Amino acid sequence: MASGLKLGVDLGGTHVRAALVDSEGHSRGVHKAALTSRTPEGVLDAIADVAAKARAGVTEPVLSCGVGIAAQLDGKTGHVLVAPNLGWRDVPFAKQLSQRLALPVRAVNDLSAAAWGELKAGAAKGASEVYVVFVGTGVGSAIISGGQLLEGADGVAGELGHTKLSTQASLDGRACGCGERGCLETLAGGHHLVAMVAEAIEQGASAKLAELKAARGGKLDAGVLEAAAEAGDAVAAAIHRRAGEALGLAIANQVTVLNPSHLVLGGGVLMNLPRLYAQTVQGIQTLAGAMSRRKLTIAKAALGDDSGLLGAALLS
Amino acid sequence: MASGLKLGVDLGGTHVRAALVDSEGHSRGVHKAALTSRTPEGVLDAIADVAAKARAGVTEPVLSCGVGIAAQLDGKTGHVLVAPNLGWRDVPFAKQLSQRLALPVRAVNDLSAAAWGELKAGAAKGASEVYVVFVGTGVGSAIISGGQLLEGADGVAGELGHTKLSTQASLDGRACGCGERGCLETLAGGHHLVAMVAEAIEQGASAKLAELKAARGGKLDAGVLEAAAEAGDAVAAAIHRRAGEALGLAIANQVTVLNPSHLVLGGGVLMNLPRLYAQTVQGIQTLAGAMSRRKLTIAKAALGDDSGLLGAALLS
Numbered sequence: 234m235a236s237g238l239k240l241g242v243d244l245g246g247t248h249v250r251a252a253l254v255d256s257e258g259h260s261r262g263v264h265k266a267a268l269t270s271r272t273p274e275g276v277l278d279a280i281a282d283v284a285a286k287a288r289a290g291v292t293e294p295v296l297s298c299g300v301g302i303a304a305q306l307d308g309k310t311g312h313v314l315v316a317p318n319l320g321w322r323d324v325p326f327a328k329q330l331s332q333r334l335a336l337p338v339r340a341v342n343d344l345s346a347a348a349w350g351e352l353k354a355g356a357a358k359g360a361s362e363v364y365v366v367f368v369g370t371g372v373g374s375a376i377i378s379g380g381q382l383l384e385g386a387d388g389v390a391g392e393l394g395h396t397k398l399s400t401q402a403s404l405d406g407r408a409c410g411c412g413e414r415g416c417l418e419t420l421a422g423g424h425h426l427v428a429m430v431a432e433a434i435e436q437g438a439s440a441k442l443a444e445l446k447a448a449r450g451g452k453l454d455a456g457v458l459e460a461a462a463e464a465g466d467a468v469a470a471a472i473h474r475r476a477g478e479a480l481g482l483a484i485a486n487q488v489t490v491l492n493p494s495h496l497v498l499g500g501g502v503l504m505n506l507p508r509l510y511a512q513t514v515q516g517i518q519t520l521a522g523a524m525s526r527r528k529l530t531i532a533k534a535a536l537g538d539d540s541g542l543l544g545a546a547l548l549s
Numbered sequence: 550m551a552s553g554l555k556l557g558v559d560l561g562g563t564h565v566r567a568a569l570v571d572s573e574g575h576s577r578g579v580h581k582a583a584l585t586s587r588t589p590e591g592v593l594d595a596i597a598d599v600a601a602k603a604r605a606g607v608t609e610p611v612l613s614c615g616v617g618i619a620a621q622l623d624g625k626t627g628h629v630l631v632a633p634n635l636g637w638r639d640v641p642f643a644k645q646l647s648q649r650l651a652l653p654v655r656a657v658n659d660l661s662a663a664a665w666g667e668l669k670a671g672a673a674k675g676a677s678e679v680y681v682v683f684v685g686t687g688v689g690s691a692i693i694s695g696g697q698l699l700e701g702a703d704g705v706a707g708e709l710g711h712t713k714l715s716t717q718a719s720l721d722g723r724a725c726g727c728g729e730r731g732c733l734e735t736l737a738g739g740h741h742l743v744a745m746v747a748e749a750i751e752q753g754a755s756a757k758l759a760e761l762k763a764a765r766g767g768k769l770d771a772g773v774l775e776a777a778a779e780a781g782d783a784v785a786a787a788i789h790r791r792a793g794e795a796l797g798l799a800i801a802n803q804v805t806v807l808n809p810s811h812l813v814l815g816g817g818v819l820m821n822l823p824r825l826y827a828q829t830v831q832g833i834q835t836l837a838g839a840m841s842r843r844k845l846t847i848a849k850a851a852l853g854d855d856s857g858l859l860g861a862a863l864l865s
Contacts, residue, residue: 378701385694385808392838396838483802
């Protein structure tokens with residue numbers, strides 16, 4: 234990288250965060266703004282606003298901008314095909330933002346950005362064969378091989394959350410947001426875990442889950458599931474065990490095929506549910522092919538919420 | 550490639566085949582010899598022998614040699630870690646062969662070589678995001694991304710045959726040659742399909758399989774399974790259906806994660822059992838993620854037995 238800074242942007246469904254990042258992956262402070270409008274114009278305004286805050290008082294040149302966005306997009310042009318959180322379809326986002334900021338812009342999938350951050354400045358620093366899995370609201374992954382991000386033919390590589398658990402589950406499993414059934418995400422993603430907990434409470438199937446929900450002021454998150462499972466609640470334990478088994482199997486099979494040196498695990502659900510994390514790791518160590526797991530390093534994501542922002546900057 | 554020819558070698562467990570190959574992937578005729586000894590020295594002799602036959606009367610310069618070998622090896626040095634068919638462990642094969650032939654030698658896994666052949670001169674010619682699956686005696690695959698072979702951290706990427714079908718199958722499934730249980734290969738590889746047929750006959754579970762075996766002079770291959778399944782034999786149909794389902798699911802999940810433009814299917818079992826091929830393709834089209842299957846081209850391997858030899862030459 235030439236001397237200078239890069240602007241990293243993490244575009245979520247409700248907020249946008251931005252920071253200037255140096256070539257070592259160090260941020261000069263993160264600025265954040267709520268999205269008051271989700272139209273492309275409204276989002277461009279919000280990004281221009283936080284970008285101006287991030288650049289205020291900085292005298293070094295800013296070379297480029299990278300944006301991580303929860304979207305399926307054309308990796309080469311940064312054209313957004315679908316961004317469900319923003320309600321976008323067919324938006325020439327990178328081109329529009331480049332005109333607005335007067336900077337070269339690269340837009341990438343948020344998980345690709347986060348994986349790149351972990352590769353360049355986080356848990357897999359210095360490695361070149363890396364598999365990164367994030368289990369948060371959804372389940373996604375990114376493959377890095379030969380030090381390059383594997384984007385696939387249409388830029389949608391890494392969709393681990395939409396691998397199927399079995400042929401049967403694709404017929405009678407939970408309905409996934411993607412329109413299909415039996416996806417890994419329906420068993421292990423935070424959105425579905427919370428939905429399953431809510432359904433169990435509604436059906437009166439678990440007094441423990443109802444009690445924990447009440448104790449938290451009626452708010453549910455995946456942590457409630459782990460707490461109830463730890464307390465011996467059978468319904469919660471079954472959902473929890475199935476999630477850990479499904480994650481262990483699906484990730485192990487990717488390790489077998491990809492043979493990474495480093496597997497990085499992150500995302501809110503895995504990071505905040507230590508028992509689920511441990512069960513997932515145990516599944517991987519048991520089920521991955523012997524040759525591929527022999528020298529495998531499994532590490533927790535190290536950059537937290539900043540991985541996407543740093544990675545997007547460094548990819549630009 | 551500079552003007553000149555490359556020597557491609559396909560080293561199997563019983564024979565070695567070699568040919569000179571031009572930069573377009575056209576072979577100048579394939580020469581074959583039986584292995585009379587499987588020691589490294591014996592194999593070097595056999596390769597030198599067919600190489601001499603291939604070069605006889607050829608005046609163009611021979612630039613290098615590529616060898617495809619059923620082995621786990623270090624992709625950079627061509628050092629063979631394990632080659633079960635040859636009984637080798639820790640053999641500095643590429644170095645030894647290079648001295649013997651006085652040519653630069655690159656040794657790669659036989660499936661990687663075959664995939665490269667299909668990429669450069671076969672079913673995926675011109676593509677750069679390709680997934681190749683071979684179902685023969687065993688089950689293996691190779692990933693090509695950005696026009697490069699994905700080798701993994703230890704050179705063992707692509708081991709689709711050792712992905713597991715379920716956590717339960719890893720405990721009580723058939724024992725695999727790799728030392729584990731529940732591998733895809735134990736449900737769909739030719740070696741195991743024939744073993745399951747033999748076991749069913751031995752147990753007197755299927756008169757139809759016994760009849761077909763007798764009609765073929767006591768010889769069994771995977772074709773017997775498909776013939777019996779087509780004739781309505783319940784035992785054969787169950788083994789056959791399970792193989793197709795397992796292949797469809799495992800390959801579909803890789804398509805979802807890798808997002809290739811081309812999926813190439815080859816190997817003796819898939820090529821000689823048209824119903825199993827059709828069922829596998831149907832499974833992939835049903836189970837692969839919607840975004841990844843949208844523009845996917847599924848093609849049969851086009852080069853037959855020569856893919857490994859051509860690919861090894863072109864990789865060198």
